[in-house]
Amino acid sequence: MPGIEDCLSAAMRIAGARGAGLLDWGSGLALGTAGDSPADDHEATAAEATDLIRLAAESLSFAEPSDPRLPLQDLILTTERSYHLFRLIGTVFDSRLLLHLWLDREDANLAGARMRLQALAEELVLG
Amino acid sequence: MADADNSLRQAIASIEGAIGAALVDYGSGMALGTLDGGGGLDLTVAAAGNTDVVRAKFRTMEMLGLNDSIEDILISLSSQYHLIRPLTSRSGKGLFLYLALDKRRANLAMARHQLAKIEAELEV
Amino acid sequence: MSAAAPRRRQPPGPAVEQLADLQATGALHTETGTLYLDHGAVVHADSPHSLDLGSLLTRCGRVTPDYWQHTLDQFAEHCLVGRMLVAQGALTRGELEVCHLATLYDAGYFALGAFSLATRFEPGVRHWLGPVSGVDPRLLRREAVRRRDLLERIWPWPQVDTAPVRHTVTTDQDGTAARGLSPSPRRRELLGLADGRRTPVELARLLGRSTYATIVEVRRLAAAGLIATPPDAPTHPIPADAMARRVPGATLRRGRAPDPPPHPAPTEPDIALLIRVRTALEARL
Numbered sequence: 170m171p172g173i174e175d176c177l178s179a180a181m182r183i184a185g186a187r188g189a190g191l192l193d194w195g196s197g198l199a200l201g202t203a204g205d206s207p208a209d210d211h212e213a214t215a216a217e218a219t220d221l222i223r224l225a226a227e228s229l230s231f232a233e234p235s236d237p238r239l240p241l242q243d244l245i246l247t248t249e250r251s252y253h254l255f256r257l258i259g260t261v262f263d264s265r266l267l268l269h270l271w272l273d274r275e276d277a278n279l280a281g282a283r284m285r286l287q288a289l290a291e292e293l294v295l296g
Numbered sequence: 297m298a299d300a301d302n303s304l305r306q307a308i309a310s311i312e313g314a315i316g317a318a319l320v321d322y323g324s325g326m327a328l329g330t331l332d333g334g335g336g337l338d339l340t341v342a343a344a345g346n347t348d349v350v351r352a353k354f355r356t357m358e359m360l361g362l363n364d365s366i367e368d369i370l371i372s373l374s375s376q377y378h379l380i381r382p383l384t385s386r387s388g389k390g391l392f393l394y395l396a397l398d399k400r401r402a403n404l405a406m407a408r409h410q411l412a413k414i415e416a417e418l419e420v
Numbered sequence: 421m422s423a424a425a426p427r428r429r430q431p432p433g434p435a436v437e438q439l440a441d442l443q444a445t446g447a448l449h450t451e452t453g454t455l456y457l458d459h460g461a462v463v464h465a466d467s468p469h470s471l472d473l474g475s476l477l478t479r480c481g482r483v484t485p486d487y488w489q490h491t492l493d494q495f496a497e498h499c500l501v502g503r504m505l506v507a508q509g510a511l512t513r514g515e516l517e518v519c520h521l522a523t524l525y526d527a528g529y530f531a532l533g534a535f536s537l538a539t540r541f542e543p544g545v546r547h548w549l550g551p552v553s554g555v556d557p558r559l560l561r562r563e564a565v566r567r568r569d570l571l572e573r574i575w576p577w578p579q580v581d582t583a584p585v586r587h588t589v590t591t592d593q594d595g596t597a598a599r600g601l602s603p604s605p606r607r608r609e610l611l612g613l614a615d616g617r618r619t620p621v622e623l624a625r626l627l628g629r630s631t632y633a634t635i636v637e638v639r640r641l642a643a644a645g646l647i648a649t650p651p652d653a654p655t656h657p658i659p660a661d662a663m664a665r666r667v668p669g670a671t672l673r674r675g676r677a678p679d680p681p682p683h684p685a686p687t688e689p690d691i692a693l694l695i696r697v698r699t700a701l702e703a704r705l
Binding site: 170171172173176191193195196197198200212216227260261262263264265266292293294295296 | 476477479480481482506512513514515517518519521522525553562563566567570604627628629630632633636
Binding site for chain 2: 218
């Protein structure tokens, strides 16, 4: 059964991975990190990334009033050299968790990485 | 080259699963043009909402000292995809193209590729 | 045991760092919580002001209160509660680690904000949860400062953290959409309970949510004018703008203008203590 460290190590084995983090977007806290961070500072990256996700998650345009679940599932940011994948994790207990994976675009397979990250997110809370 | 209206029309017509498109000024959050593809989305509200996300992302990049420019932002919801693409041309600075897709019908890779093409041909 | 534990004239932040340097094992009690150290790492924290692990897991139904109590009765004495929750299949390892860290940082935020200079260290004491993971005390302290700064940026009126939460919109429309805040179910639930009697700490406990995250939400709602911001020193029996409301045609003050307090003064000891916590956080971290 994977813990936070196993989950992040597995994320770092995804092709093109440069850094990974398990973040709490309710508080901006990094519960765990692995590899590098784009700003050489995992805590700053966590605070900024969670702010972005909070805005996306709470953005008025995405609210589907008929669906009580959080509508946001993932967010992928593509830049010239990188992909940033943010996968939200649902838990039974109250939380606002996400997995962040930073990928080198040249070495990454976006579709594959996205599916793998979803599987890792599910394994972390489902065992 | 295509103007904004033509680009939005092309996006809705040619991209499988497209349910709405807009050209948005992220300085103000105002939509310069919107086209409803039958998705029943309030595109003006969506434009304002997405502006917050785009602004946050630009601020994040600035604060983290990243010089990497944003190509696109893909947001997956339970039943839709939202694709945001900042314009790269000099005249399009401060604008982004926004496309909403029906998740059941959309091909994500194809949609990203086609929106990139439409963006490259867009003259504002 | 406490008789042997000397009181120290040292704020909790420096105290825990010093204990970490000594690779100490034991419990550091502050006025607002306890930090448990194992060879210098903070392995757990609790505070009467933050939601504890048991409440987080039982309020949502992840484990039943009976099961929780039974596990405590059987394994707390041997500090094996965490390990047994996973071994018995009640939680996945990932769930335990996430819940443990979330409650540790939440309690740490309050414990480190103690006003009093007196801290008390009980060497050798271990927490009943047992080993899950550890946090560097310096990281915990940095995180507490970041959390305080985040609240300050959202809405710099800390009195909303401790005052009873009162919804300013009284119609059935909760008004979140109109004010640019997403009317998420979480937010609606919080506003629905904001009846002017419960503090954010009480609301968090009732909802089974992180206390800090609830305070963040309350500050955001206060910034949007959806929750009343009482004056810092709420002693005026009739606030000036309460009078203005009675004048026909007078403009209702909304948004950034503080609303009148729901009660004349915070008299409950819990609130008074939290106000001191807040003052101390500002002064010391």
